[in-house]
Amino acid sequence: xxxxxxxxxxxxxxxxxxxxxxxxxxxxxxxxxxxxxxxxxxxxxxxxxxxxxxxxxxxxxxxxxxxxxxxxxxxxxxxxxxxxxxxxxxxxxxxxxxxxxxxxxxxxxxxxxxxxxxxxxxxxxxxxxxxxxxxxxxxxxxxxxxxxxxxxxxxxxxxxxxxxxxxxxxxxxxxxxxxxxxxxxxxxxxxxxxxxxxxxxxxxxxxxxxxxxxxxxxxxxxxxxxxxxxxxxxxxxxxxxxxxxxxxxxxxxxxxxxxxxxxxxxxxxxxxxxxxxxxxxxxxxxxxxxxxxxxxxxxxxxxxxxxxxxxxxxxxxxxxxxxxxxxxxxxxxxxxxxxxxxxxxxxxxxxxxxxxxxxxxxxxxxxxxxxxxxxxxxxxxxxxxxxxxxxxxxxxxxxxxxxxxxxxxxxxxxxxxxxxxxxxxxxxxxxxxxxxxxxxxxxxxx
Ligand SMILES: [Zn+2]
Numbered sequence: 001x002x003x004x005x006x007x008x009x010x011x012x013x014x015x016x017x018x019x020x021x022x023x024x025x026x027x028x029x030x031x032x033x034x035x036x037x038x039x040x041x042x043x044x045x046x047x048x049x050x051x052x053x054x055x056x057x058x059x060x061x062x063x064x065x066x067x068x069x070x071x072x073x074x075x076x077x078x079x080x081x082x083x084x085x086x087x088x089x090x091x092x093x094x095x096x097x098x099x100x101x102x103x104x105x106x107x108x109x110x111x112x113x114x115x116x117x118x119x120x121x122x123x124x125x126x127x128x129x130x131x132x133x134x135x136x137x138x139x140x141x142x143x144x145x146x147x148x149x150x151x152x153x154x155x156x157x158x159x160x161x162x163x164x165x166x167x168x169x170x171x172x173x174x175x176x177x178x179x180x181x182x183x184x185x186x187x188x189x190x191x192x193x194x195x196x197x198x199x200x201x202x203x204x205x206x207x208x209x210x211x212x213x214x215x216x217x218x219x220x221x222x223x224x225x226x227x228x229x230x231x232x233x234x235x236x237x238x239x240x241x242x243x244x245x246x247x248x249x250x251x252x253x254x255x256x257x258x259x260x261x262x263x264x265x266x267x268x269x270x271x272x273x274x275x276x277x278x279x280x281x282x283x284x285x286x287x288x289x290x291x292x293x294x295x296x297x298x299x300x301x302x303x304x305x306x307x308x309x310x311x312x313x314x315x316x317x318x319x320x321x322x323x324x325x326x327x328x329x330x331x332x333x334x335x336x337x338x339x340x341x342x343x344x345x346x347x348x349x350x351x352x353x354x355x356x357x358x359x360x361x362x363x364x365x366x367x368x369x370x371x372x373x374x375x376x377x378x379x380x381x382x383x384x385x386x387x388x389x390x391x392x393x394x395x396x397x398x399x400x401x402x403x404x405x406x407x408x409x410x411x412x413x414x415x416x417x418x419x420x421x422x423x424x425x426x427x428x429x430x431x432x433x434x435x436x437x438x439x440x441x442x443x444x445x446x
Pocket of ligand 1: 081085119120121428
């Protein structure tokens with residue numbers, strides 16, 4: 001699908017004409033306007049010791065290498081947003097691989113380091129995941145988590161149908177404690193992104209009041225904080241100046257939370273999850289209600305405990321029933337072993353999943369089930385269809401997070417943080433010329 005058919009399909013003729021008009025107001029014929037927008041985002045995050053992640057199609061990078069080098073030099077992370085701005089769902093597996101490879105070559109030639117990929121229109125497929133993994137990407141940021149912050153009853157029928165079309169186009173997923181966390185598929189880390197994005201708010205729902213946009217973003221941040229996930233905000237730099245106030249509102253709201261919100265670039269998140277995936281907890285029984293615990297982890301780990309006593313080591317209050325343990329060798333006293341046990345029939349994939357989510361897990365026979373915080377018997381495993389896997393993983397994470405039993409586990413984020421916030425943006429075009437070249441490029445590569 002190309003830009004014209006995409007826009008007509010989801011916005012209608014009237015909105016598409018409106019969009020064309022905004023192109024001339026948001027982009028210039030030179031790089032000046034986009035340069036100012038990119039620096040605005042970099043500077044805003046710099047005030048909070050953070051850095052943004054921008055994604056750009058390789059052909060656009062090739063036309064503006066010095067600008068992107070300048071932005072990267074200021075600390076921003078640059079990721080790949082396709083070779084051209086097309087929808088991978090219209091490409092074969094071979095074409096996806098070829099175009100992704102081609103994009104990496106342009107980045108390498110321009111000496112811009114990259115680790116991540118975000119598809120135009122978030123249009124990823126199972127084949128895209130294989131292509132990213134085989135081309136050694138560290139992460140992708142495509143799974144669109146829908147935050148239910150818009151009251152559809154307040155919308156006119158026209159706006160509502162446009163909004164619903166874009167949810168379908170972005171393959172929106174439900175929001176819960178599991179879907180808000182990154183997860184590994186093989187070596188590739190999948191970092192969720194959030195919708196509605198700025199484009200949906202401004203151009204489809206006509207919500208342009210910076211105060212209202214800030215309020216919506218804060219509501220999403222609050223929910224992500226409560227669930228302990230990541231809020232990957234997607235804000236196109238072409239709207240950076242319009243969103244400047246809302247961005248400051250969000251950043252100061254995140255900073256004002258009782259526990260830290262980790263402001264990170266997506267590559268920092270990917271690096272952290274790789275580090276965290278090596279963590280593990282080992283329990284050696286000393287008596288029926290005491291265990292020697294060895295935590296294999298780095299000093300950044302957020303080790304959390306509930307419903308147990310850590311002997312001889314200070315713990316600090318964290319959130320709700322959880323407290324934070326800052327030691328790697330210690331003894332715990334508890335009514336049950338503070339770990340999750342699996343029946344012998346439960347496949348290894350469930351064990352691996354729980355381990356990567358930060359939970360201590362062992363295999364145990366059924367007759368010892370009551371000796372553990374939770375005993376799971378899942379001979380059917382995680383399921384074969386993606387939707388089924390997401391459903392089962394979500395249910396498991398929710399069950400464990402709500403557990404009223406002794407439990408030790410690794411929190412999702414480093415240094416005691418409760419949630420993460422990543423500010424990302426897709427640089428679809430730098431100039432007016434780029435915007436119109438997109439249409440030609442997509443036709444040319446059909
Ligand atoms: Zn894009």
